[in-house]
Amino acid sequence: MGKKNRRINKGRVSRIGNYAIPSPIIDPTSISCTTFNILAPIYKRLNHEDPSYRESDVKDYWLNRNQRILDWLLCERSTIICLQEFWVGNEELVSMYDQRLGDAGYMNFKLARTNNRGDGLLTAVHKDYFKIINHQELLFNDFGDRVAQLLHVELIAPLSQFRNSNVRQEILIVNTHLIFPHNSSLCLERLRQVYKILQYVESYQKENKLDPLPILLCGDWNGSKKGHIYKFLRSQGFVSSYDTAHQYTDADAHKWVSHRNHRGNICGVDFIWLLNPNRYRKLLNASWSEAVFGMFKYQLRRASLTEDDAFAFLKADSPGNYITYSGFCEALRQLNLIGHCNGLSVEEIQELWVQADMDGNGVLDYKEFKQRIWKASCTERGDESEETRDDDTEQTIGFNVKNAVLFPTEVEKGTWPEDYSLSDHARLTVVFSPVKMPCPRLTLC
Numbered sequence: 001m002g003k004k005n006r007r008i009n010k011g012r013v014s015r016i017g018n019y020a021i022p023s024p025i026i027d028p029t030s031i032s033c034t035t036f037n038i039l040a041p042i043y044k045r046l047n048h049e050d051p052s053y054r055e056s057d058v059k060d061y062w063l064n065r066n067q068r069i070l071d072w073l074l075c076e077r078s079t080i081i082c083l084q085e086f087w088v089g090n091e092e093l094v095s096m097y098d099q100r101l102g103d104a105g106y107m108n109f110k111l112a113r114t115n116n117r118g119d120g121l122l123t124a125v126h127k128d129y130f131k132i133i134n135h136q137e138l139l140f141n142d143f144g145d146r147v148a149q150l151l152h153v154e155l156i157a158p159l160s161q162f163r164n165s166n167v168r169q170e171i172l173i174v175n176t177h178l179i180f181p182h183n184s185s186l187c188l189e190r191l192r193q194v195y196k197i198l199q200y201v202e203s204y205q206k207e208n209k210l211d212p213l214p215i216l217l218c219g220d221w222n223g224s225k226k227g228h229i230y231k232f233l234r235s236q237g238f239v240s241s242y243d244t245a246h247q248y249t250d251a252d253a254h255k256w257v258s259h260r261n262h263r264g265n266i267c268g269v270d271f272i273w274l275l276n277p278n279r280y281r282k283l284l285n286a287s288w289s290e291a292v293f294g295m296f297k298y299q300l301r302r303a304s305l306t307e308d309d310a311f312a313f314l315k316a317d318s319p320g321n322y323i324t325y326s327g328f329c330e331a332l333r334q335l336n337l338i339g340h341c342n343g344l345s346v347e348e349i350q351e352l353w354v355q356a357d358m359d360g361n362g363v364l365d366y367k368e369f370k371q372r373i374w375k376a377s378c379t380e381r382g383d384e385s386e387e388t389r390d391d392d393t394e395q396t397i398g399f400n401v402k403n404a405v406l407f408p409t410e411v412e413k414g415t416w417p418e419d420y421s422l423s424d425h426a427r428l429t430v431v432f433s434p435v436k437m438p439c440p441r442l443t444l445c
Helices: 059-076 091-103 185-207 228-235 241-245 250-255 284-302 307-315 325-334 346-356 366-374 409-413
Strands: 013-016 019-022 031-037 080-086 106-112 120-126 130-139 147-155 170-177 215-220 270-275 395-407 427-438
Touching: 031 059, 031 170, 031 215, 031 270, 059 091, 080 170, 080 215, 091 106, 106 130, 106 147, 120 130, 120 147, 120 170, 130 185, 147 185, 170 185, 170 395, 185 228, 185 284, 228 284, 241 270, 241 395, 241 427, 270 395, 270 427, 284 307, 284 346, 284 366, 307 325, 307 366, 325 346, 346 366, 395 409
Parallel strands: 031 080, 170 215
Antiparallel strands: 013 019, 031 427, 080 120, 106 120, 130 147, 147 170, 215 270, 395 427
């Protein structure tokens, strides 16, 4: 291994390339989080001419690779570890992770995908820094057999800036792995999966009467900064921690990658999303509708339709200058958004129609079409002030992004190293600096 990738860790600092990730052992003012799709041996092909020959067939191969993955994880010593494609179906591998992570002080939570798919998720948090308040499992029970984990934890590390204060120090952590978009219809399925996660988190907060907490969404999202998932989460107030650390904008999507997929394409799909308690949040179903309308508009523009052409397409044979519900449904069908197992449900279509029909008269005129469909976009919401306030309002913890690193380092320049063999994904680690902020009530705008 070259010097630039060598780790120096004597209980102090893990160095990756030109960046240093401070260990919380010597930096009690921060926590760190690592997300990593470790490529389940049942999916890793050893011979492209024989796709049935997998790493899971050769114990020495998968054992050695996973030992090396654990070496890296334990060297880095993140306070939170979120793994995807964890081979839950192999007892020896599960035992190895349980033992090594357990010996290092981690509490481990595992969740298999539904229908015995063989792989799943592992979320580990260090017992010296977190107390587990609750652990929930989310089974999507839909196409793709995807799942998610929700951990509600309390920081117990003696963060120096919050000693002897009444600041609440609780966090919600989500780990997930969304479906791969093998075709355009599955893009809608991935959007639906994210919507379910946010619905679940929102319901959990309401049922437990929780005021807003910091939320970390970690995992393999199988979608890039150019996609609808990215825009949808941004509209809900989430920020991409890696992009925040590097001050990247949407125009910088080409500057980093995190995955080389089975088609040989490289893309950035691994994220740690952060939502602070003081972020403005729109109604979830309104953001969902905007996201679907964004997909709707994307399909119309792919067909080279102008605004007027798109309205005429939706209007179809309507006798007036308006769009009827039946014409709207027919357009959805022609754009492949309904009419198949992953398409919009009747309830989802009706919700879209209600959002679009602003005056509730049962049809969409040109103004409603323009405002709700053609101009639809999942706009990012602005921050409230993150400065500490010393007034009488209840205070809670929030986070600033202190640093974020992808490994191997080549991916931070948008290239994929041929000699990288740990996984087909890069590992993302983010360091967060806790800050005190006012605690608003859970009222979603």
